[in-house]
Amino acid sequence: xxxxxxxxxxxxxxxxxxxxxxxxxxxxxxxxxxxxxxxxxxxxxxxxxxxxxxxxxxxxxxxxxxxxxxxxxxxxxxxxxxxxxxxxxxxxxxxxxxxxxxxxxxxxxxxxxxxxxxxxxxxxxxxxxxxxxxxxxxxxxxxxxxxxxxxxxxxxxxxxxxxxxxxxxxxxxxxxxxxxxxxxxxxxxxxxxxxxxxxxxxxxxxxxxxxxxxxxxxxxxxxxxxxxxxxxxxxxxxxxxxxxxxxxxxxxxxxxxxxxxxxxxxxxxxxxxxxxxxxxxxx
Numbered sequence: 001x002x003x004x005x006x007x008x009x010x011x012x013x014x015x016x017x018x019x020x021x022x023x024x025x026x027x028x029x030x031x032x033x034x035x036x037x038x039x040x041x042x043x044x045x046x047x048x049x050x051x052x053x054x055x056x057x058x059x060x061x062x063x064x065x066x067x068x069x070x071x072x073x074x075x076x077x078x079x080x081x082x083x084x085x086x087x088x089x090x091x092x093x094x095x096x097x098x099x100x101x102x103x104x105x106x107x108x109x110x111x112x113x114x115x116x117x118x119x120x121x122x123x124x125x126x127x128x129x130x131x132x133x134x135x136x137x138x139x140x141x142x143x144x145x146x147x148x149x150x151x152x153x154x155x156x157x158x159x160x161x162x163x164x165x166x167x168x169x170x171x172x173x174x175x176x177x178x179x180x181x182x183x184x185x186x187x188x189x190x191x192x193x194x195x196x197x198x199x200x201x202x203x204x205x206x207x208x209x210x211x212x213x214x215x216x217x218x219x220x221x222x223x224x225x226x227x228x229x230x231x232x233x234x235x236x237x238x239x240x241x242x243x244x245x246x247x248x249x250x251x252x253x254x255x256x257x258x259x260x261x262x263x264x265x266x267x268x269x270x271x272x273x274x275x276x277x278x279x280x281x282x283x
Contacts (some may be wrong), residue, residue, distance in 0.1 A: 002032040004040055005223060006107070006194040008214030012245075014176075017209045018210045018252045022245055026234060027227045030042060030190055030217070033085040033104045033115055045228070046110070053228070056110040058084040060123060063146055069272040070264070088123055092134055097153060101128030107190060112235045119238065122196065124189055132156060132189045135163040137171060137198070141257070142242065143273040145266075162188040165266060166201065170267040172276075175256040176249050179265045181207070181229055192216050240264070 007027045014020040025255075032041065036048050036056065045053040064078040064087050078087040081097040084106075089099045108121035125135040135151040165183040169177075181200050188195040193215055200208035217223055231237070250256070263276040 001035055001042075001219065002103075002105070003035045003036065004219045005227065006030055006219040007192070007217055007227070008194060008212050011211045013209045014207065014240065014249075014254075015209065016202075016205065017272075018249070018254050019250060020245070020252065020254075021100050022168055022241075024241060025214075025231070026238065027214075027231055028107055028109060028194070029109045030105055030194070030216075033088075033106060033247060039219070043219075043224060045221070045224060049113065054110045054112060054224070056118075060147065061106065061108070062087050062091070062112065062123070063270045064148070065254050066270050069269050069277070070266070070267045077222065086134070088125065091148070091150070094126060095134075095150060097125070097134050098126055099133070101134070104131075106188065107194065109235055109238075112233060115233075115235050117235050117239045118249075119242070120198070124187070125191060130159075132163070135187045135189075137183075137185055137187065139171065141171070142239070143172070143275070145172070145269050145271050146275055147269040149183065150230070151187060160186075160188070161191075162186050164239075165263050170265055171269055172257075172259045172266055175259070176245070176254045177208070178257050179262050190203050190216070203214075210240065 009025050011023040012021065029200055035114055039046055039231045039280050040048045048133050049058060058228055061084055062237045065082060066077065078090045082090065085104050090230040092099050103128050105124045105243050108118045120142055124132060133153050137149045138146060139149065141250060149167060151165045155163045157164050165187050166182050168180050170179055172179050172197050177200060184199040184201055187195040194213060196212040198210045226254040243280050260275045266276050
């Protein structure tokens with residue numbers, strides 16, 4: 001199978017206005033979406049669209065069939081009832097990328113005992129000749145809002161084997177960063193190693209460094225059982241660590257930004273929170 005696991009270290013280093021650094025270890029699935037049914041048949045603790053210890057529900061990801069909040073005029077949703085791969089293919093087609101006969105690898109976590117949280121899910125898209133042609137970073141904040149960032153063929157850097165793009169967030173990810181801070185994505189196509197870097201920039205100044213890196217592991221029942229013991233309730237661990245470090249930043253008096261303060265600047269997202277849909281939206 002092309003699907004696998006990656007055992008990774010996550011590292012965040014805030015550079016300004018206060019220094020704050022942490023690192024911890026996790027594991028992630030890298031799922032070839034054409035192999036979903038095969039995985040469900042081979043792995044006793046993994047199911048697709050039904051409950052299990054690890055439950056992969058297609059509706060949890062890439063909700064482009066839903067209404068886009070504060071998006072560009074004329075933006076069309078994905079076909080009604082389309083599966084996850086079909087939604088990704090439609091998203092690429094609308095941006096001039098033909099993925100017919102190609103494949104999509106999703107790097108993320110499924111639900112663990114019914115609970116899901118992926119701060120970022122990554123889609124690596126390959127054409128019929130197995131060449132990388134696009135990537136998508138699907139960012140989810142703690143309000144459960146979702147925004148996909150598209151990295152097309154023009155962002156591919158063959159010499160580094162990675163997609164590279166810098167773009168304004170226009171999205172509320174953290175109360176300690178304003179919505180117009182820029183994301184700088186460097187997404188290396190996964191192989192024997194996963195290597196991802198997403199940095200924050202305020203103008204020309206880098207304010208946050210985030211990395212995700214680690215080796216490939218075979219996706220087998222035995223390996224998944226070991227990782228279940230080694231990283232118990234991994235999705236709950238992730239959300240707990242996010243709130244713990246937010247508390248530490250608050251104690252350090254890092255400036256924070258209210259989500260409702262710039263509702264109009266939060267664009268092109270799905271599943272909007274009432275804090276922006278019901279905001280008075282000050283100028």
